[in-house]
Every structure is written in structure tokens, then in C-alpha cells.
Amino acid sequence: MTTTLPQAPAGDAGPPPAGPSGVRRALALARNTWRALTSMRTALILLFLLAVAALPGALLPQRTPSPNAVDDYLTQHPTLGPFLDELGFFDVFATPWFAAIYLLLFISLIGCLVPRSFEHVRGLRTEPVSVPRNLARLPHHAQSTADDDPDAVVDAARRRLRGWRVAVREEPDGVRTLSAEKGALREVGNLVFHLSLVALLLGVAIGKIFGYEGQVIVMADGSEFCNSGIYAYDSFRPGLDVDGTGLDPFCFTVDDFRATFRPDGQPDSFGANVRYQDADAVQDGDPTWQPHALAVNDPLRVDGERVYLLGHGYAPRFTVTFPNGQQRTGLVQWRPVDQATLLSEGATKIDPPGVTDEAQRRRSQLAITGLFAPTSSGGGLVTSVFPALDNPEVAVDVLRGDLGLDSGRAQSIFTVDQGMIDQGRLVRVARENIKPGGEITLDDGTRVHFDGVENWVSLQVSHDPAQTAVLIAAIALLGGLTLSLTVRRRRFWVRATPALPSTTGGRTVVVLGGLARTDRAGYGEEFGRLAAELAPPRADEVGADGADGAAGRARPDPEVPPDAAEVTDADQDVDRDVDAEPGPDDDGKDDDGR
Amino acid sequence: MVVDAQLGSYGDLLFGSALAVYVLAMILHAVEYALSRNLAPVEEDARVPVAAGAGSSSDPAGTTGTTATTDTDAPRPPRSRAERYGRTGVSLTVLGFGLHLAMLVVRGLAAERVPWGNMYEFSAAVCLVAVGAWLVVLYRRPELRRLGAFVLLPVIVLMFLAGTVLYTQTAPVVPALRSYWLAIHVTAAVIASGILLLAGVASVLYLLRRVHDGNPARFAWTARLPGADALDRTAYRATAIAFPIWTFAVITGAIWAEAAWGRYWGWDPKETTAFIAWIVYACYLHARSTAGWRGRPAATINVIGFAVMVFNLFFVNIVVTGLHSYAGLPG
Numbered sequence A: 001m002t003t004t005l006p007q008a009p010a011g012d013a014g015p016p017p018a019g020p021s022g023v024r025r026a027l028a029l030a031r032n033t034w035r036a037l038t039s040m041r042t043a044l045i046l047l048f049l050l051a052v053a054a055l056p057g058a059l060l061p062q063r064t065p066s067p068n069a070v071d072d073y074l075t076q077h078p079t080l081g082p083f084l085d086e087l088g089f090f091d092v093f094a095t096p097w098f099a100a101i102y103l104l105l106f107i108s109l110i111g112c113l114v115p116r117s118f119e120h121v122r123g124l125r126t127e128p129v130s131v132p133r134n135l136a137r138l139p140h141h142a143q144s145t146a147d148d149d150p151d152a153v154v155d156a157a158r159r160r161l162r163g164w165r166v167a168v169r170e171e172p173d174g175v176r177t178l179s180a181e182k183g184a185l186r187e188v189g190n191l192v193f194h195l196s197l198v199a200l201l202l203g204v205a206i207g208k209i210f211g212y213e214g215q216v217i218v219m220a221d222g223s224e225f226c227n228s229g230i231y232a233y234d235s236f237r238p239g240l241d242v243d244g245t246g247l248d249p250f251c252f253t254v255d256d257f258r259a260t261f262r263p264d265g266q267p268d269s270f271g272a273n274v275r276y277q278d279a280d281a282v283q284d285g286d287p288t289w290q291p292h293a294l295a296v297n298d299p300l301r302v303d304g305e306r307v308y309l310l311g312h313g314y315a316p317r318f319t320v321t322f323p324n325g326q327q328r329t330g331l332v333q334w335r336p337v338d339q340a341t342l343l344s345e346g347a348t349k350i351d352p353p354g355v356t357d358e359a360q361r362r363r364s365q366l367a368i369t370g371l372f373a374p375t376s377s378g379g380g381l382v383t384s385v386f387p388a389l390d391n392p393e394v395a396v397d398v399l400r401g402d403l404g405l406d407s408g409r410a411q412s413i414f415t416v417d418q419g420m421i422d423q424g425r426l427v428r429v430a431r432e433n434i435k436p437g438g439e440i441t442l443d444d445g446t447r448v449h450f451d452g453v454e455n456w457v458s459l460q461v462s463h464d465p466a467q468t469a470v471l472i473a474a475i476a477l478l479g480g481l482t483l484s485l486t487v488r489r490r491r492f493w494v495r496a497t498p499a500l501p502s503t504t505g506g507r508t509v510v511v512l513g514g515l516a517r518t519d520r521a522g523y524g525e526e527f528g529r530l531a532a533e534l535a536p537p538r539a540d541e542v543g544a545d546g547a548d549g550a551a552g553r554a555r556p557d558p559e560v561p562p563d564a565a566e567v568t569d570a571d572q573d574v575d576r577d578v579d580a581e582p583g584p585d586d587d588g589k590d591d592d593g594r
Numbered sequence B: 001m002v003v004d005a006q007l008g009s010y011g012d013l014l015f016g017s018a019l020a021v022y023v024l025a026m027i028l029h030a031v032e033y034a035l036s037r038n039l040a041p042v043e044e045d046a047r048v049p050v051a052a053g054a055g056s057s058s059d060p061a062g063t064t065g066t067t068a069t070t071d072t073d074a075p076r077p078p079r080s081r082a083e084r085y086g087r088t089g090v091s092l093t094v095l096g097f098g099l100h101l102a103m104l105v106v107r108g109l110a111a112e113r114v115p116w117g118n119m120y121e122f123s124a125a126v127c128l129v130a131v132g133a134w135l136v137v138l139y140r141r142p143e144l145r146r147l148g149a150f151v152l153l154p155v156i157v158l159m160f161l162a163g164t165v166l167y168t169q170t171a172p173v174v175p176a177l178r179s180y181w182l183a184i185h186v187t188a189a190v191i192a193s194g195i196l197l198l199a200g201v202a203s204v205l206y207l208l209r210r211v212h213d214g215n216p217a218r219f220a221w222t223a224r225l226p227g228a229d230a231l232d233r234t235a236y237r238a239t240a241i242a243f244p245i246w247t248f249a250v251i252t253g254a255i256w257a258e259a260a261w262g263r264y265w266g267w268d269p270k271e272t273t274a275f276i277a278w279i280v281y282a283c284y285l286h287a288r289s290t291a292g293w294r295g296r297p298a299a300t301i302n303v304i305g306f307a308v309m310v311f312n313l314f315f316v317n318i319v320v321t322g323l324h325s326y327a328g329l330p331g
């Protein structure tokens, strides 16, 4: 392939400069690399690599979607874990090596398909290939004689082959031939399929760049959420090009939440009633709110965003009455520790009102912390036996002192700072189980009243501008694939040799041949039907085989002139496609294609 | 949602009967296989209607029926003992299929939903499709009957596992699974899996048969199988039908995920494995059109693809917990 003989430029007698030769060699190398990259073999290997590379994503926990599982794995496998982590095995789909494989694959795909598309269009403009010399060697063939002359035979065939691409040609000695092709849609399907893959990948990429996902917990008591910026969320995952400004500023309120459970505790249905205003309404100061019933599998779609109901839990409401008569109400979500019974834990933290002295304040902060059971087992040790709010009870410690809220360290909203307890700066002043309406009175006369329980919902707001495009690409992909796997590309040939009194008994000899150009078998039946119409078996000739005429004609007709069935390899121009040798691609026998 | 326990227990009864009938059918097929002599090539193609005489040049194994038509209208020879066993096996398979179908209908009526809401029902439904696909193959190409025992074996194993390890009582599904996309997505997955099971069996047998063809001393028992070509073709056609269905299942799964979980694709373990299986089957179809990769390499890829499907059903549902773990297993 590479030529080592540098071509001397015209009129230059001296040794050729090294440059052009080097350039040529580089070009040759580039061309060969390109050819190798866009070959079917490479595509196959890259595809296989893609599958293998995705395997750790199925076998090992992944940071998205399950970061906690990754942490567990890392603690369980202290030696292997960090090594795998280094290689990116816990974030397979974001690693450079995974990206390298699919990028190469898609380069190969484009490099393969663009030329193929052009070739296909060119192929559609050229006439069907001429009739092979020896039709008897094709996987499907039949032969018979007719009373009509060759022109009439070919005309009849042309009429019968409506919808096929047909070319009629003449051969010497008055022989007429007809070539027909059908099934170009298969190639179209194949191209649509592969190009849709490219479109799909682009759509996914756009979504990753311009999309975002944010989670937020909202109390289901009429509380409002506005999509005004990242700070509105409890957690936020921006796309590569999202900085959290310019989000669609729609708002909604969560008016209520309802869950029903089956007797065994399995959830039966979840739903929340929300009201919302889209960004325009918010900006126009429109006072009307649209109602929507949010449910699992039924998100709220507003502007370009979707709001999902992901989960729910309980928030006990406490009212603390201080000795001076002032009141504070605490309402924060407690988190479920057991999904089956919704036993929850949490810490409701309360700052005393009207205390301006910092030191004083740090001695009198309160925390109500412990367990909440929606359906309490009763007894001294509270646990939950059912997830619904049938018999709520909390088992709480009331702590007083310095909650450490000003220490500058981030604090979980579900727990108190254990460090403060260890240092003795936060002390327990009561431990009790109470039901709604119940009250704990502390040593200083402060009363902690358990008012009742609110529901909270955890919501996700998702934004993906390319989502619809991805769906359309996926539908095109499926359509293309189905076309390409169901349409058969096939060729059909007729050769009509004029009657020669001496050899054919005064009849035109009709030889038919057929070839399916694709892997998809099942041409035989159609060929059989065509053959039965275009060259019906003649009872007087086929004789004993009459009952099974179609197959009978597969035998050489004794009266056919020898050269009509002559075997020559010279003219085996049946198919020049690389991938369509008649042998493995076409099987003449699997043909009952019902 | 009321679940009819009485009806559910009829379902269990039907499941047991279907399994028993399949076992019987498999035994009969195995007896047929043991009694029959090596397949003469002609038998295989006796039903080919047209132009059967031509393929010999493209078929070095000589299995194309050059003389295919010789006995088509000769009087039928009396049925051999082996054949009678085989035919009874087929009848029993049909009976088993009927019981199996009834079981899923009853299960669905009892739970008032599509009857593949947990792994037990899912596996049972996959087996039903596999047997159904097998009956279609039998109807079209009765000469493949000798595969009966080999098709029924994995079906029986899977059903046995479903009835023991995976068994769950009839119950409604959790809210996230209650969507008409569930019906569409899972139905497509069930159909594709069932057909791919058949393809996997054919490819395994093809590989064994090819080893035997290369060295007749090895896997001598495979000599009675249909020819390597017929096996290869069965595998291909099944895969070519199942692949777009599987693609459809993945796409509808993504649509459902978008409505239920807030994103159409999130590399949940189940999604990842479905993707891997899809890619492997795409490899298979590619291999079929790549010079030098037809035949054995392609069949190997097909077997790998089926292994991934099985892995997806068992490992991912039971061991890995993701959003998809709706196995409904106790504990």
C-alpha cells in the first residue's frame, strides 16, 4: 500500500526532497488508520469493548445513583476499594476511558455511514445489475418453457414485478433479459438507525450540559417553593454549563399529602395536591394558581421543568412555652430510619425568644430529639409497627444548653452535635414518650407540647432541554432498526431464450433466478410464487413430478439447450457488495418465511 | 386493592401442573432423541416448497436438499417409535403451554394487574413466551422437533427456580410500578427475553454441533441434532425478531423512568445491564455481517448475550439493589 518510490516532480532531476515523501507516508498512514477505524471489524470490537467497559457499572455500586453504597463498599474493601476508585470504577460512565470508547465508536460510525449513504443514493440511480450468465447456480432458480416469444415473456414479468426496480436488456440471438431489485428500504432503515444513534448521543450530551436536577423537602401544609436559585434546594446537581442563575422562576405550594398503605404495610398510593404558577404568571404578578395532583408516575410539568414526588415522611410539631409565657413552635422534617414502618429520627432545635445575651443564649437553647413512630407499638420502648399515622408517639430526649449552631461547622438537621454533649455543654433535661396533645414540663417550668404531626414531601425538579429530541431519536432508531431487520433486499432475474425448433420443442425457454442479498432469510416463498406465475410448470414436461411442480422444476429440464444452463464463473457478477457473498448470506432452504 | 387469595392459589396449582407436564414432555423428547438415528440431511428439508435443488454450491455441508423432493408424495412410512414419542412430547408441550397461560391469567385476575409484577411472575412469563416461540418454530419447521428436550430444559430449570427461590404470593405492586408503562415495558421485556432464550439454546447447540463436525469424536450425541446451518439460522431469526422488541423495551423503560424517577436514564444497575445486553446483541448482528465473524464467533456472542440476560434477571434483581429491585422477595 505505501509507496516507497517517490515521484520526482516534473523537470526535477535531483533527489526528491524529503518533505513530500514524508507527507505522503503520513497521508498513507492516516488513510490506512481511517480505513481501519471505519471498518466493520473495528466497529464490532469497539462495540464489544463498550459492553465490557460498562460491566463494572453493573457489578459495582456507582456514585450516581448510589453514593452511599459506594461508601459502604469502600469501607468493606479497604485495599481493593481505593484502587478501583482510582481507576474510576465507581463512576464508570464519567470516566475518560469509557468516553474514549464511545467517541471512537461514533467516529467510526460516522466515517462508515457517510460514504455508505452516498453509495446508497448512487446505487439507487444506477440500473439493476445485468443477469448472471448462469442462473442455475443461484440459490433460487427455476426454469420452464413458454409459448410466448421472449418479448412477451419479459413484458409479462415486468407487469408482474410492479414496485420493483427493473431493467430490461437484450442479449445476442434474440435473448431478452430482465433484472429486478427490491428492498432498498432496508439500507435506508440501516442508515436511519445508525444516524439516530448519533442524534441520540448528541441529545444526551446536550442534556448533560444544559440540564440540572435539584432536590428539596417541602412541608405539606401549604408551604411554598420557588425555583429561584440553587439556594432554594437542599441538593442541586447542575449540568456542565449551568451556574444556577436564570432558572425558570416558577413557584408552587404543597397543600397536602396523602399516603395509603396495605394491611402488610406496603404503600398503596401516594399523592400530593399542589398549586403552581409558571414563570410568566410569577413575573406578571398573576394571582391565580393552577391546581395539580402530584403523584408517583405523574410529575408536574411546568415551563421546561418537571417536578416529581420522590418520597415523604413525618415532621412532629412541638410548641415550647417558656416560663415567661413566650412561645416558640418547632417544625422540621424527621427522617425515616425504617422505610417499612416509617419509624423516624430527628432533632427539633429551638432558640429561646428574646434572649439577646450570647452567653445566656448558649445556655438555654433547646433540642427535642429522638424517635417518632407513626403507629406506636406502645410500651416503654417506642417502635413503629405501621407506616400510617394511626397511633403516633414520640420518644424524646429534651436537651438544653449550647447546640453549637454558631460554631461554624455544618450541622445535620436530623441530629444534635454529639461533641457538645460530650463536652457537657448540652445536657439532657428530660426523657419521655408522649403522644399528640401530651406535654413535658422541664425543671425550670418550660413546657414542651407535642401538637401533632405534619407530612413532608421530598421533591425533585428536573430540567433537560434535549429530552424530547432524545425521544424522537429513539423512535427513529427503533423504526430504522425494524425496517432494516424486516425488509429483505432481493434480486430477481429472467432470461427468455427464443424458441429453436430443434432443441426446445418450439417453445421459449424461461430461466428465472433469485438472490437475497441480506442475512435475512425467507425469499424462497416469494420466489416460488413469482416462478409459479411467470414460468408455470408444464404438466406434459414435468410429468411425474406434477404434484409438486414447483420443486420439480428445480431439476434441469432435459429439453433446455445446454448453453442456457452453462456453468461459467466468468459472469458471476451477482453481487459486488463486500458483505453479500451468496453463500452465507442467503440460504435457499429456510424459505417457508411465513 | 383486593387480592383474591383463593384465585391466587389456583394459579399456584396451575403453575405446578404446567411444570410437571413440561417435565414429562421433556422426558418424551429425550427418549425420542435417544431412539432416533442421526438425521439424514434430506429429512430436514423435506418441507421446503421451492427450488430446493439449487443451493448445493453454497452449502458445503451438503445439507441442502438436492434430492429434497424425493419422498414428498410417496406414501408416508409408518411412524417410528421415536417419532411417536416426539409427537406426544409436542402434544404435552401444548398442554403445558395452556396450563401455563391459564396460570398467568389467573394470577393477573387475582392481583388485578398484568401478571408480571414480581420476579416469580416475570420468570414464569418469560418461560411462557419461550415455549410459545418454540411452538411457533415447531409449527413452521416440524423437522426441528428434536430440539424439544434442549428447549424445555432451561425452561424447566427457570420455572423451578421461579417456583422455589423466587416464589412470592399474589400481591399488588408498589405505586411506582403501577403505571401503564409497566404493562408495556415489562411485556416487551418478557417477550424479548423469551425469544432470546430460544436463540441462546440454538446458539449453544450450534457451537457444540460445530465442534462435533470438526472432530466427530467429540460431542457425538450432537450428531442427531439438526444441522449446524439450521441451528444457526434459528438463532439468527429469533434474535432478529427479539432485538427490536428488546430495543422497544429499553426505550419504554426510559419513558417510564422519566415519569417515575425524574430522568430517562440514570445508570441504575438494571438499566446498565439492559444496556450491556443490548450492546452484546448489536455485536451479534454486526458479527453476522462481518467477514470472518459469522458462524462460531457470532454464536458465541449470542450465548454471551443470553448470559447477560440471565444475569440481569437474577443477579441484578436479587443481589444488587437499585430502583428496579421489585423482586418482592421476603426479607
Ligand code: HEM
Binding pocket: A037, A038, A039, A040, A043, A047, A105, A106, A108, A109, A110, A112, A113, A190, A194, A197, A481, A484, A485, A518, A519, A579, B279, B281, B282, B285, B286, B289
Ligand atoms: C454505536 C454503535 C453501533 C450499534 C449499536 C450498531 C448496531 C447495529 C445493528 C443492531 C445492526 C443490525 C441491523 C441490520 O442488520 O441491518 C447494524 C448493522 C450495521 N452496522 Fe452498526 N452499529 C453500531 C456502530 C456501527 C459502526 C461504527 C459501523 C461502521 C463501521 C456500523 C456499520 C454497520 C453496517 C454496515 C451494518 C449493516 C450490516 C448488514 O449489511 O447487515 N455500525 N448495526
